Amino acid sequence: xxxxxxxxxxxxxxxxxxxxxxxQIYGPVSDVEVLSNLDLSRADLERAIDERVARWPGGGLVxxxxxxxxxxxxxxxxxxxHAAVVVVTGINLPGLLDYLHNRDQYGAEELAERxxxxxxxxxxxxxxxxx
Amino acid sequence: xxxxxxxxxxRLIHGQVVVAWGAALRxxxxxxxxxxxxxSAWERDLLxxxxxxxxxxxVPVGEGPAAWEAGRAAAGCGMLVxxxxxxARRLVEAGxxxxxxxxxxxxxxxxxxxxxxxxxxxxxxxxDARALLRLGVALxxxxxxxxxxxxxxxxxxxxxx
Numbered sequence: 412x413x414x415x416x417x418x419x420x421x422x423x424x425x426x427x428x429x430x431x432x433x434x435q436i437y438g439p440v441s442d443v444e445v446l447s448n449l450d451l452s453r454a455d456l457e458r459a460i461d462e463r464v465a466r467w468p469g470g471g472l473v474x475x476x477x478x479x480x481x482x483x484x485x486x487x488x489x490x491x492x493h494a495a496v497v498v499v500t501g502i503n504l505p506g507l508l509d510y511l512h513n514r515d516q517y518g519a520e521e522l523a524e525r526x527x528x529x530x531x532x533x534x535x536x537x538x539x540x541x542x
Numbered sequence: 543x544x545x546x547x548x549x550x551x552x553r554l555i556h557g558q559v560v561v562a563w564g565a566a567l568r569x570x571x572x573x574x575x576x577x578x579x580x581x582s583a584w585e586r587d588l589l590x591x592x593x594x595x596x597x598x599x600x601v602p603v604g605e606g607p608a609a610w611e612a613g614r615a616a617a618g619c620g621m622l623v624x625x626x627x628x629x630a631r632r633l634v635e636a637g638x639x640x641x642x643x644x645x646x647x648x649x650x651x652x653x654x655x656x657x658x659x660x661x662x663x664x665x666x667x668x669x670d671a672r673a674l675l676r677l678g679v680a681l682x683x684x685x686x687x688x689x690x691x692x693x694x695x696x697x698x699x700x701x702x703x
Binding site: 422450451452453454455456477478479480481483484487488491 | 552553554557560561584589592648649650651
């Protein structure tokens with residue numbers, strides 16, 4: 412199984428910050444690119460994503476921050492021309508770490524479903540007991 | 543329905559529109575007037591899915607005036623969104639009685655000059671802005687509800703004051 416690359420597309424510098432946080436836990440990361448939507452129109456953001464995913468002959472994952480945002484929409488628009496590119500929206504640190512740990516073991520579709528579950532399962536409401 | 547805002551934004555429906563303006567104006571309807579988006583069923587569906595809980599319509603400019611009028615007769619609060627000043631001008635010239643537009647995002651492209659962090663204009667944009675002003679349409683600049691709205695002419699000395 413070849414490695415599935417990823418592109419983090421987010422608002423502001425969230426993607427870069429997520430990757431820095433992941434590197435603190437996982438170690439140095441390669442094959443993950445970061446793209447901010449800052450200052451980009453819808454057309455330019457779609458083009459910037461398309462340019463990057465076009466370098467993935469075996470497909471990959473576009474990881475975006477929240478549903479309905481320009482990052483998700485432009486990811487989906489760009490992915491239309493690349494059959495093996497999957498968009499995952501709502502990425503968080505547990506999801507990104509799960510991707511890093513498993514990107515050499517799964518194909519893009521399986522990996523996307525896996526990190527979706529991981530990201531969703533990581534959001535928890537907890538109350539601690541009184542001391 | 544009350545049209546609460548008419549926005550010019552090259553991202554069309556996105557986070558600022560749905561999360562910030564949607565909550566501030568209690569929007570229950572979005573009307574996107576855009577020839578390219580309206581021509582693609584896939585893009586229409588994408589825009590509709592981007593605003594959960596808000597009814598989204600996507601129509602070409604030719605159908606814009608009728609959609610605008612129909613919206614005035616409906617219940618609730620709505621926002622009109624167009625991609626650029628040219629579309630806003632075409633919509634008004636086609637007969638839509640839109641009193642004002644808020645420029646919420648016209649991002650950098652080659653040949654455009656910066657007015658602020660989210661508004662860049664070129665000569666063609668300015669000509670469209672002047673045409674809208676001549677038609678009596680007010681033009682303001684404001685990205686999110688928490689920021690202060692400013693007249694476009696105040697930011698751009700190349701426009702008539």
